[in-house]
Amino acid sequence: xxxxxxxxxxxxxxxxxxxxxxxxxxxxxxxxxxxxxxxxxxxxxxxxxxxxxxxxxxxxxxxxxxxxxxxxxxxxxxxxxxxxxxxxxxxxxxxxxxxxxxxxxxxxxxxxxxxxxxxxxxxxxxxxxxxxxxxxxxxxxxxxxxxxxxxxxxxxxxxxxxxxxxxxxxxxxxxxxxxxxxxxxxxxxxxxxxxxxxxxxxxxxxxxxxxxxxxxxxxxxxxxxxxxxxxxxxxxxxxxxxxxxxxxxxxxxxxxxxxxxxxxxxxxxxxxxxxxxxxxxxxxxxxxxxxxxxxxxxxxxxxxxxxxxxxxxxxxxxxxxxxxxxxxxxxxxxxxxxxxxxxxxxxxxxxxxxxxxxxxxx
Amino acid sequence: xxxxxxxxxxxxxxxxxxxxxxxxxxxxxxxxxxxxxxxxxxxxxxxxxxxxxxxxxxxxxxxxxxxxxxxxxxxxxxxxxxxxxxxxxxxxxxxxxxxxxxxxxxxxxxxxxxxxxxxxxxxxxxxxxxxxxxxxxxxxxxxxxxxxxxxxxxxxxxxxxxxxxxxxxxxxxxxxxxxxxxxxxxxxxxxxxxxxxxxxxxxxxxxxxxxxxxxxxxxxxxxxxxxxxxxxxxxxxxxxxxxx
Numbered sequence: 001x002x003x004x005x006x007x008x009x010x011x012x013x014x015x016x017x018x019x020x021x022x023x024x025x026x027x028x029x030x031x032x033x034x035x036x037x038x039x040x041x042x043x044x045x046x047x048x049x050x051x052x053x054x055x056x057x058x059x060x061x062x063x064x065x066x067x068x069x070x071x072x073x074x075x076x077x078x079x080x081x082x083x084x085x086x087x088x089x090x091x092x093x094x095x096x097x098x099x100x101x102x103x104x105x106x107x108x109x110x111x112x113x114x115x116x117x118x119x120x121x122x123x124x125x126x127x128x129x130x131x132x133x134x135x136x137x138x139x140x141x142x143x144x145x146x147x148x149x150x151x152x153x154x155x156x157x158x159x160x161x162x163x164x165x166x167x168x169x170x171x172x173x174x175x176x177x178x179x180x181x182x183x184x185x186x187x188x189x190x191x192x193x194x195x196x197x198x199x200x201x202x203x204x205x206x207x208x209x210x211x212x213x214x215x216x217x218x219x220x221x222x223x224x225x226x227x228x229x230x231x232x233x234x235x236x237x238x239x240x241x242x243x244x245x246x247x248x249x250x251x252x253x254x255x256x257x258x259x260x261x262x263x264x265x266x267x268x269x270x271x272x273x274x275x276x277x278x279x280x281x282x283x284x285x286x287x288x289x290x291x292x293x294x295x296x297x298x299x300x301x302x303x304x305x306x307x308x309x310x311x312x313x314x315x316x317x318x319x320x321x322x323x324x325x326x327x328x329x330x331x332x333x334x335x336x337x338x339x340x341x342x343x344x345x346x347x348x349x350x351x352x353x354x355x356x357x358x359x360x361x362x
Numbered sequence: 363x364x365x366x367x368x369x370x371x372x373x374x375x376x377x378x379x380x381x382x383x384x385x386x387x388x389x390x391x392x393x394x395x396x397x398x399x400x401x402x403x404x405x406x407x408x409x410x411x412x413x414x415x416x417x418x419x420x421x422x423x424x425x426x427x428x429x430x431x432x433x434x435x436x437x438x439x440x441x442x443x444x445x446x447x448x449x450x451x452x453x454x455x456x457x458x459x460x461x462x463x464x465x466x467x468x469x470x471x472x473x474x475x476x477x478x479x480x481x482x483x484x485x486x487x488x489x490x491x492x493x494x495x496x497x498x499x500x501x502x503x504x505x506x507x508x509x510x511x512x513x514x515x516x517x518x519x520x521x522x523x524x525x526x527x528x529x530x531x532x533x534x535x536x537x538x539x540x541x542x543x544x545x546x547x548x549x550x551x552x553x554x555x556x557x558x559x560x561x562x563x564x565x566x567x568x569x570x571x572x573x574x575x576x577x578x579x580x581x582x583x584x585x586x587x588x589x590x591x592x593x594x595x596x597x598x599x600x601x602x603x604x605x606x
Contacts, residue, residue, distance in 0.1 A: 053436070062436045065444075066443065095428070208423055216417075
């Protein structure tokens with residue numbers, strides 16, 4: 001099938017339609033508006049529902065209702081809007097409701113700016129709202145990968161009955177790249193079980209279903225948490241995804257995800273021309289973080305460099321994986337700044353061919 | 363012998379957690395009676411609020427969802443849009459609907475969603491120990507207005523039904539009360555009309571039910587009912603506010 005040019009935001013919308021999403025609610029915020037625009041007509045064409053909500057709070061709770069009713073549902077926003085959605089995400093995690101939530105991150109904190117950023121890593125990977133829960137977090141680095149991961153997101157959400165977040169940034173959302181528009185069963189299953197016996201459909205022929213997160217009885221909530229943690233442990237063992245580049249012979253491994261990994265890829269190619277033994281480890285799932293896979297590299301590699309569009313957030317997960325076995329360096333820019341290829345190459349040189357200059361250790 | 367009174371089959375045979383003289387139990391029962399009479403128990407999906415009625419699903423024998431505080435109409439809308447053939451209602455208190463969920467109820471009503479809303483107005487936050495609500499009457503003592511609601515400090519009791527009636531998206535809005543047998547029958551009729559409107563695809567209907575809260579009004583159940591007639595209905599007059 002021929003490839004077509006689409007921006008990341010639109011491609012996520014089209015991929016959602018291909019994945020059987022029939023419900024989308026959103027609220028305007030830059031830099032994810034193209035997705036809301038796209039869904040406003042595409043949902044209608046596909047026989048689904050589009051609602052422009054009065055707030056991000058409303059949008060996530062419309063999705064909660066649609067998901068409780070059994071539909072594949074999605075909402076999207078950018079950083080400040082995602083903060084508002086956290087209440088609903090916590091409820092959905094507790095009610096064990098699937099949904100796909102897209103965050104095209106922008107500079108923060110506060111209203112911040114509309115430049116690309118990766119400063120919502122902590123919020124995305126640590127749960128984000130109140131209580132002991134996690135969301136699966138997928139971080140595409142290209143428009144084509146956004147196409148695949150969006151479809152995977154719906155499958156994972158249904159399989160684990162848990163919200164899944166697609167974490168991108170303003171560059172990924174707005175950049176156009178060629179993509180092949182075809183349904184891919186990226187999860188290795190020809191048909192994900194979409195039978196949802198827990199869904200609210202009217203109690204004909206069965207006992208009433210209840211979607212709830214309130215458990216007041218002694219030990220009841222602890223039991224729910226136990227079940228959720230069992231599920232999260234299963235996700236941690238089964239679902240980590242990553243890409244590695246030249247890691248088999250690298251003295252230095254650069255860890256980066258999403259848009260930043262693209263700049264790192266170019267920087268590595270340049271550094272390799274200088275005969276610097278450097279590779280890249282790119283987590284595709286930020287939660288579960290591919291901890292074991294990164295840990296293995298600590299045996300072969302001498303050092304790690306984490307590059308992020310933030311003041312350093314994923315660097316914590318890298319530290320938790322490496323457990324002090326190797327030095328971990330950090331290079332990043334916060335508040336909407338994008339690390340340049342040259343600055344990353346410079347950081348690589350500094351680590352592998354140190355001059356007298358002081359290094360910044362994370 | 364002829365049976366003249368029985369528990370509706372939609373209402374589970376369990377004791378409720380409600381205080382003596384609370385209006386919630388009456389409202390729950392009336393909704394179940396109507397659901398039985400309309401024969402729609404297997405088609406109903408209810409959304410329960412945060413507040414005293416948070417565990418209404420323990421008493422209602424049909425599909426139910428919880429909702430975050432005030433987002434009740436959003437959850438109901440999400441369900442209804444996925445299942446337009448089901449009968450979806452939200453059940454909300456005055457804190458849920460007229461304070462934290464004001465934006466949600468206004469926009470749900472304004473979109474003319476084909477759902478039904480049962481709005482229990484007892485003028486206090488019962489679940490959290492009787493704080494002042496948007497609908498607390500002027501001068502009424504609560505745990506956050508110990509000298510009585512003062513309009514210079516607290517503003518006015520909010521007539522949310524009248525406010526919603528201004529929106530072209532609303533079809534039917536009526537204020538009723540459960541303070542005496544005649545009003546209970548009128549409440550049941552309003553509940554039936556509101557649900558039938560949805561079944562006929564007529565659009566957004568809301569029934570506001572003035573309901574006694576003897577515990578946080580500091581009154582006996584009987585005096586609480588009397589207060590509805592003597593004080594509440596003076597500010598919140600009963601009757602059809604909109605029916606088009």
